[in-house]
Amino acid sequence: MFGLSLPTLPFIGNNARADQSAPTVLTYEQVEEIGRELDALRERTVASLGADDRDYIYRVVKTQRGxxxxxxxxxxxxxxxPVWLAAVGALSMSKILDNMEIGHNxxxxxxxWMREAGLNSEEFEWDTVCPADQWRHSHNYMHHTYTNILGKDRDIGYGILRIDEAQKWNPYYLGNPVWALTLMILFEWGVMMHDLEIENVIQGKRKWHEVKPLLKGWWNKAGKQVLKDYVVFPVLSGPLLATTLAGNVTANLVRNVWTYSIIFxxxxxxxxxxxxxxxxxxxTRGQWYVRQMLGSANIEGSPLFHVMSGNLSHQIEHHLFPDLPAHRYPELAPQVQALCVKYGLPYNTGGFFKQIGSVWGKIFKLALPPGLVRTQTPPGVVIERRRTAA
Structure with a gap:
């Protein structure tokens, strides 16, 4: 994006358009200063980690288990x-906390930094069908390294949706709303299959022998999840097998819909x-930081809303600092927003219904051929590229 050593043209973000209001213009030096300021913010936060953070995650784990x-x-x-509804509500909240505020984070x-086996990133396994090691590759590495880079970040459309104007339209995308609804309902299964790159397998770009280890992981992890939620616990409830099965299915559905909505x-x-x-x-580091800010959005809400979203309601701060405890994002957000104001960068935030309405609006609009709809795009950010000596 920003690091090309070309002396001619500035960078203009992919969603910028020449016919809109003038974009923000940043020099190369300003971008690097943004990087230094964010590095300093991260260092101050790391230095302050301690007992309060430890107690926080212990409380969340205790609540989730309860x-x-x-x-x-x-x-x-x-x-x-009424009791069945209470059971489903408690189990749904448990699964959401396990998935988002605990597992994801x-x-x-x-x-x-706590050096506790149960909270170690390489050993933790969550209550969902996707094997943790596959998720760490598709999400921690691929998504957070190549955030919103077309052709690299497979989270853009998850291989089945047209969610960005730059994705070339074809008739398949007429089903965009249907594919999106299906993904929302079956989200944990979509996440499980994410590392498969099914579209590349279908097109012959990826061979089946390359994905055999993934299939083995699915069998082991998804098999255990299906056995637990849809066989063991229902059978243990005896004559209430049907209501318990329905409750477990509903709790997983609630978790899927909520997680999908927050992420989108x-x-x-x-x-x-x-x-x-x-x-x-x-x-450069500064340019990477700017990309994270331009490629993310926040959701406004109450403290409980933030906890139940895994604090991914602060997606901008999460993309900037993915390895900092997420419950710290609310205190970092005002400082990040102030930095955006200082340099004229957008800080995309809004209420849940505003943001989710915007997302579904794009899903429906981008299902249609480009000539039939007009989409509104931001003016973008122009950043001076590093110049080389003549």
Whole structure:
């Protein structure tokens, strides 16, 4: 994006358009100063990690386990509709906390400094069908390294959706809303299959022998999850097998819909920008930081909302500092926003319904051929490229 040593043209973000208002212009030196300021913010936060952070994650784990025990126990009274609803609610919240505020964040290494086996990023396994090691590759490495780079970041559309104008349209995308709804309902399974790169397998770009280790991982992990939620616990409830099975299915569905919605709100609402591989060649640290800010969005909400989102409601801060404890993002957000104001960078934030409405609007619009719809794009950011001596 920003590191090309060309003396001629400035960088203009992929979603910028010449017919819109003038973009923000940053010099190469300003971008590097942004990098230094964010590095300093990260260093101050790392230096302050301690007992409060340790106590926080312990409380969350204790709460998650308590909710799971309560949900499983209440299923034995599931013949009473209010109790069944309470059981499903407790189990749903347990699965959301395990997936987002614990699993996602622990596997980013946010608590590795504690040196506790149960919270170690390389050893943790979560309550979902995707094997942790596959997720760490597709998410921690591929997504966080190549955030919003077309052709590199497979989170752009998850291999099945057109979610960015720069993705070439074809008739398949007429089904965009259907594919998106299906992905939302089956999100944990979509995440599991993410590392397979199914579209590349279908096109012959990836051979089946390359994906055999993935399939073995699916069999081991997904098999255990299916056995636990859809066989063992329902059977243990005896005559309430059907209501327990329905409760477990519903809890997984609630977790899937919630997780999908939070993730899509943080990555795909109007104003989020994408980039090309050429634009991001030879990227400096400061330029990487700017890409994270331009390619992310936040969701405003209450403290409980932030916890239940795994603090991914602060997606901008998460992309900047993926290995810092996520519960620190609310205190970092005002400082990041102030930095954006200082340099004239956009800070994409809004309420949940605004952001999710924007996302679904894009899903429907981008299902249609480009000539039939007009999309609104941000003015973008122009950054002076590093110049070489003549």
């Amino acid at each position: 909710l799971e025990v309560a949900g499983r126990a209440l299923m034995y009274l599931g013949f009473l509709p 622990v596997m980013h290494g946010q608590y590795d 709100c943080g990555h795909f609402p109007t104003g989020v920008q994408s980039f090309t591989e050429d634009e991001t060649a030879e990227e």
